[in-house]
Amino acid sequence: MDTALPPVRPGIGVEEARIDALLRQERERYAASHPRSAELHARGRRAFLYGTPLHWMQLWPGDFPVYMAEASGARLRDVDGHDYVDLCLGDSGSMFGHSHPAIAAAVAAQAARGVTAMLPSETGLWVAEELQRRFALPYWQLATSATDANRFAIRLARMVTGRDKVLVFQGNYHGSVDETQVEFGPDGRMQPRTNVHPNGMDHQRTTRLVEFNDIDALERELAHGDVACVLTEPLMTNVGMVPSTPEYHVALRAATRRHGALLIIDETHTISTGPGGCTRAWNLEPDIFVLGKAIAGGIPCAVYGVTADLARRVWEVKPPVAQGGERRFIHSGFGGTLVGNQLSLAAVRATLEQVMTEANYAHMTELAGRLARHVEAEVARHRLPWHVTHIGARAEYMFTARPPRNGSQAKLGRHGALESLMHLYLLNRGVLITPFHNMVLVCPQATADDVDRHNRVFSECLDALCAEGLQ
Template sequence: MYEDRGRLAALWETELDVFRAARPASHAEWERAERHMPDGVPMLWMAKWPGPWPVYVESASGAHFTCVDGIDHVDLCLGDTGAMCGHAPAASVAAISAQLARGSTFMLPTEDAAAVAEIMSSRFRVPVWQFSLSATDANRSLIRYARQVTRRPRILVHDYSYHGTVDEAYATLDEHGNVVARRGNIGAPVPLDQTTSVVQFNDVDALERALATREIAAVLIEPALTNIGIVLPEPGYHEAVRELCSRYGTILIIDETHTFSAGPGGMIAELGLEPDAVVLGKSIGGGIPAGAYGMTREFADRVRDSLDLEDIDVGGVGGTLAGNALSLAGIRATLSEVLTPAAFTGMIDRSTEWTAGVQAAIDEFEVPWQVTQLGARSEYSFRATAPRTGREAADADDFELQQYLHLHALNRGLLMTPFHNMALMSPATTAADVERHTVAFREAVVSLYG
């Protein structure tokens, strides 16, 4: 916890003045938007960006965007992974535009569907694929399928994991180890202790105790926590998860939506993981809504054999826009021509440079923070050592300090994610872009500790 709160408050006010002076056009747009949208934003979480009003985007290309005030920004948020391929990548735009001119949605397959399923199979080590509009949709479908084939009621998640807006995943553990709703869970439909079990990341013993009840239909996990800071798996953890799921008849679902940053096949390929099901979303569509979920042949056969054709459209899985032609055209082009293995090499190199720049400032001023890298994604947190659980990462959070650092960066033309201290690299991100952050981050550390 940063102790000099008076200094932090004064620095915050200084940066607010800089923001206000530089962004009158965004202010005008915000005043107009407030008349018909709460907080002047199309989704309420957009109000969490630092500053007295949001920055309004005029255009974007590659790793940069220009706001309505004409300011160029290096985008290190990239839609919190949704634009990991960069903004408006030429190959994706061409494929999406061409398909849009031919029709966007038919409730019928196109040739792109089989091609995309083949690409996904080769990268993520499961052979059978279905498509959705988001990773949230994909996770919901797999949870239903897992309950269907196991006839068990509960799912298990890691404390402080993130799986989109899946109801069952908004659970955490209180100080007594009881399952409770996470702070800010809006309008929860049922008490989460009825649907969900929660264990700490890297805690094999707790996982075995939960699975031994034989109530768990599915273990839904990120292979590394990413939405509470980056928490990496300890050696042997994933092997233990796989063995325990097999022993107790539980479906293992790995959500690679954020951890796709690890490489062209995510952490599944990097670590040789063996899930029963895989989820992807956000980044694979080239900027349009898209999601995908893959299954082993065994799991897919169990699902299909349990469903009657007459009822297959009313079972709560999918929707009329799922697997639409436009999304599949975007996925095919993005994975084939943009987020290629060669592109990941450069993205990871830039992330390594970003991590080194942050670490250099931490070391120079002996700041009690740490930085962790996961492929093309890196993040710093306000603790001296890397967290091993979501609870450890959450306990190190400091919202006011985070807001100051993000506003400081924004005033220097650098966009970080609004929810945590993450930077993501696209194929278009350059060493010069990273250096801009290195310089600005050191300046921020000096303002706090110099």
């Protein structure tokens, strides 16, 4: 036994009092060093309904969010002049780096040549054909956000199956899609999420909820015969990362087919795994494939693709009133005048053609691995009961000894104060990570030095957390 090492630590492995003391220090340091952000936020509270343009922006640790000045590649500068290595990347929206030169040039050129005409263009056709090739699905449609793409995918599923319910997993996030805003209550029954107003939704009518990686529960819920679709990420990324296995996906696919439910795979985050997402890497067979956020380098856009079989079933469903004559009927309800605008399409084309390349993914994956290996070694050095999950360009450290199997386990492993402390500790030393949990993402422009900056500060943070005696 190596007596130089401290004993394995129980629970989260660090004293609550130390976390609280360090968090106080870091909050004070943050407030003192970000006066301009504080001033702008004070103004924002008088102008924005929830204090920031998007209410989530208030969830950054610290008493106010960082106000950004500019960003490029893997770097972001705030209004107080601090430079950060950005491993948050807009919670995946800028997965391929801020203002990637190829995307910025394509957008600038298109902005001068017409943005919105509600007409198709050859660029759009190029995009659809490239999506066909890359994701092996024959028919594609666009939306302005991943949330909308998921809504439209659910609409298609309901249309063709004639069923009402969407099956989702505990701890899921697929955007602000009303049907998905559910969780298990203390009595083990599905209830509206406590932090989301139910807004008149009757979730008992619209939704079934199951734990991830639990095929028996999935079978039981699908057996009711009222599920139009299962909506899932290949692995969960929004409640902490919850890995899955290829075997699980084989069983999930077989069960959905057997029970006549469609399978929607949402790769909005997991496209960080590789140029074809997990779908290509693991040979998944979704009926509908959804991708948003980074697909246009952060410009609003999302895409969804469907199988030939599903397309045929969609065409067979006649809307109550045909528009545009017998042969050209359309189904309304898939809204968005700005969908398929030329700016977004130019950005998608540049992203697919020049940025989502094998070479870029190899670089991103190598650097995310460098980060994960360091975190793993440091966690082991301090004998902390934590683990790190790494897949492709994404990694996450969580405060449990083993990766969670499902959303409930992941929630139990969360520790708000410790998460906030680590965020602020890194932020105060020039590293941004995702604000909601400790997820990091590496973009193509990041360097080994950028990752090593994270790694150095991470080590310092663990040393401070595990030092003997309170400071």
